Amino acid sequence: MxxxxxxxxxxxxxxxxxxxxxxxxxxxxxxxxxxxxxxxxxxxxxxxxxxxxxxxxxxxxxxxxxxxxxxxxxxxxxxxxxxxxxxxxxxxxxxxEPRKISPTFSEPGKFTHEETLIKTKPLFENIFLGQQKTPQAVYEWNDVNIQAGIGDTVIDLSYTMLPKGETVILIRNLIGNIHILVPYETEISVHHSSIAGAATVFGVKEMRNFNQVFQLKTPGYDSSEQKVKIFTSLIVGNLEVSRI
Known part of the structure; x- marks a missing residue:
């Protein structure tokens, strides 16, 4: 209730x-x-x-x-x-309706299953102001899911080893630019929306600069064993996805 x-x-x-x-x-x-x-x-x-x-x-x-x-x-x-x-x-x-907490006791000799959870350190934190970027040295990859206020986000995938399967990058930003550098022969899918700003994917610039929503993917994305799915949303700012 x-x-x-x-x-x-x-x-x-x-x-x-x-x-x-x-x-x-x-x-x-x-x-x-x-x-x-x-x-x-x-x-x-x-x-x-x-x-x-x-x-x-x-x-x-x-x-x-x-x-x-x-x-x-x-x-x-x-x-x-x-x-x-x-x-x-x-x-x-x-x-x-005060909350009541009642202790639970297991029967002697009865096995109680407990889930084992592993906590990992995220690459980025949610911030309101400032720039975030991946290290300029080898680092361990973790999927990205962040919300930011005002500032730029730079992700360079050339310094990490991407796992097999689908890698996910999800960035929601109010004001700022997003730049993602992807190694050659890595298949990608891009889902992007913005109110005001340009978007360039592998040198191809989208024509609309206001209120744009688009989805792009490389030809071999669906059949690839190693791929990157990118979700980005901006109020004001530019998206650039480039090869490195």
């Missing part, structure tokens, strides 16, 4: 958040999309002119306007209130 109540609260809060956002965009704050579009354009142009003074001004100015636009949202204020309300409801439910 407690779990179902918790799920109901989360579902209703999510539904109300989406409803308030739609109402705000359609009736109360029609300039929101335009503001976010301008902020995204400033960030994108600032990334393209990286290293120049004008580019830095555009980049950080775009981030500033993006954050201000979010903070002024009625939906953002509702989200903060909803989080506080959710924890308050959790607290009340815990008082009404």
């Amino acid at each position: 407690f779990k179902n109540t918790k799920d109901d609260h989360i579902g209703w809060l999510a539904f109300m958040g989406i409803l308030i956002l739609l109402l705000e965009i359609l009736f109360f704050n029609r300039g929101l999309i335009f503001s976010l579009f301008i902020a995204g354009g400033m960030i994108y142009l600032g990334r393209k002119k990286h290293g120049k003074k004008k580019g830095k001004i555009l980049f950080f100015g775009g981030i500033f306007f993006f954050v201000i636009s979010l903070l002024n949202l009625m939906t953002f204020k509702f989200l903060i209130l909803a989080i506080l309300l959710h924890f308050f409801i959790q607290y009340l439910n815990s008082k009404k």
